[in-house]
Amino acid sequence: MEANDGEQGRPAPTARPRPGPAARLLAAPPPGPARPQFWRSPLRGPWLTAVFGLVLLVGVTLLFLTGLLSYAAYNPDLAPVNDQTPGKGWLGFYLFSWPTSPHWLYRLTQGVHVVVGVVLVPVLLAKLWSVIPKLFEWPPVRSVSHGIERLSLLLLVGGAGFEFVTGILNVQLHYIFPGSFYTLHFYGAWVFIGAFVVHVAFRLPRAVRAVRAPGARPAAGTPEAAGLVSPRPAAATVSRRGAVAMVGLGSLALFVVTAGQSVGGWWRHTALLAPHGRDPGSGPNGFQINKTAASVGIRPSDIGPAWRLTVRGPGRQVVLTREELLAMEQNEAALPIACVEGWSTPDQLWSGVRLTALAALVGLGTDAPQVLVESVQRGGSFSSVALRDNQVRDHRSLLAVRVNGAVLSPDHGYPARVIVPGAPGVNNTKWVTRLTFGEPV
Numbered sequence: 001m002e003a004n005d006g007e008q009g010r011p012a013p014t015a016r017p018r019p020g021p022a023a024r025l026l027a028a029p030p031p032g033p034a035r036p037q038f039w040r041s042p043l044r045g046p047w048l049t050a051v052f053g054l055v056l057l058v059g060v061t062l063l064f065l066t067g068l069l070s071y072a073a074y075n076p077d078l079a080p081v082n083d084q085t086p087g088k089g090w091l092g093f094y095l096f097s098w099p100t101s102p103h104w105l106y107r108l109t110q111g112v113h114v115v116v117g118v119v120l121v122p123v124l125l126a127k128l129w130s131v132i133p134k135l136f137e138w139p140p141v142r143s144v145s146h147g148i149e150r151l152s153l154l155l156l157v158g159g160a161g162f163e164f165v166t167g168i169l170n171v172q173l174h175y176i177f178p179g180s181f182y183t184l185h186f187y188g189a190w191v192f193i194g195a196f197v198v199h200v201a202f203r204l205p206r207a208v209r210a211v212r213a214p215g216a217r218p219a220a221g222t223p224e225a226a227g228l229v230s231p232r233p234a235a236a237t238v239s240r241r242g243a244v245a246m247v248g249l250g251s252l253a254l255f256v257v258t259a260g261q262s263v264g265g266w267w268r269h270t271a272l273l274a275p276h277g278r279d280p281g282s283g284p285n286g287f288q289i290n291k292t293a294a295s296v297g298i299r300p301s302d303i304g305p306a307w308r309l310t311v312r313g314p315g316r317q318v319v320l321t322r323e324e325l326l327a328m329e330q331n332e333a334a335l336p337i338a339c340v341e342g343w344s345t346p347d348q349l350w351s352g353v354r355l356t357a358l359a360a361l362v363g364l365g366t367d368a369p370q371v372l373v374e375s376v377q378r379g380g381s382f383s384s385v386a387l388r389d390n391q392v393r394d395h396r397s398l399l400a401v402r403v404n405g406a407v408l409s410p411d412h413g414y415p416a417r418v419i420v421p422g423a424p425g426v427n428n429t430k431w432v433t434r435l436t437f438g439e440p441v
Helices: 021-027 046-073 105-119 121-135 144-171 181-212 240-256 265-270 322-327 355-360 389-393
Strands: 309-313 316-320 331-335 348-354 371-375 384-387 398-403 417-419 432-437
Touching: 046 105, 046 121, 046 181, 046 240, 105 121, 105 144, 105 240, 121 144, 121 240, 144 181, 309 355, 316 322, 322 398, 348 355, 355 389, 355 398, 355 432
Parallel strands: 309 432
Antiparallel strands: 309 316, 331 348, 348 398, 371 384, 371 432, 398 417
């Protein structure tokens, strides 16, 4: 039997193979958050995500730069006793000699670092909320390049969470870290900023376009929607600008209850989230402290009449009683105390002996070298610190014995403490017992 003309030359139909279970699973997302219909907020979209992202771009950049300055302020390349992150290698490429002027420099940079970090928390959470559908997109990995992008997002989100959580815990003096906060926060910052730079390089042009077109809302499923627009949105209860305003109010509230610890004075009473928000007392010694004498094991005998100050130099040594120290020329300097946790004090009037005068006792002139400062404290970090030559030579750098006209209290470092302009609080060593000038540390 001859075939019809229309059927001539056609191959016989063949049955298509049915896709396997794995292929069917990848083709259709399973029920739950992997399906776009699961996410119903009418607020999500490129514009909202871009607004939060651009705020974080400015804020995180400021955080990273002030964090680098905070690390440099410790002069970690000067001596091992100053360096809480040994083995940093080329990550310390930018380190420089921390200046003593302006004397409020560390108070400003570290205050900004902590306050901005706290204020950005609502913005970070809102940004993560706005992109949460992307974390469940299906299939999880479509290609090698897509897999690399997903990995970078994991480092970005994980790094952000790690840095913010460890930073806030440190501000709150809640030390539950599996190691040194300094080391964890330092290396975590570099991992986070690497992922952050890659993310900004790919997403910044899209974010700028989205912000410039606030009224345009792309349809779900289109490339412009970027997987953020719900295909089945619920009824809106607030506008997108209203959502941005709510996040802004949250950040403003955190600013109000945090910034006072850096500003000081009357504003300190507004710092409800500051762990040092309690009243430090009245009188000349009535300003904030970090660690008390009891907390670091200072005994009455350590700072009693038997206390001596040993001053060492190349081939020379002088031992002074407190009375002999008081008999030397006394000088004054108005300087604040600023701590890594973000709190600081206004300028306090310190009086004592200039470090250059103590260096002169062991034959060192006005070009005094660096000095190793040692405390009688037992336990805890920074019981010893090395100060650079520029810090020693500043005429405001003192071995202080009085503050605001009164003898130092034990908690403020009696019988003598170092006070250096621009230095972090922990570098203003208390309960000093030995100064070693010029020798390698």
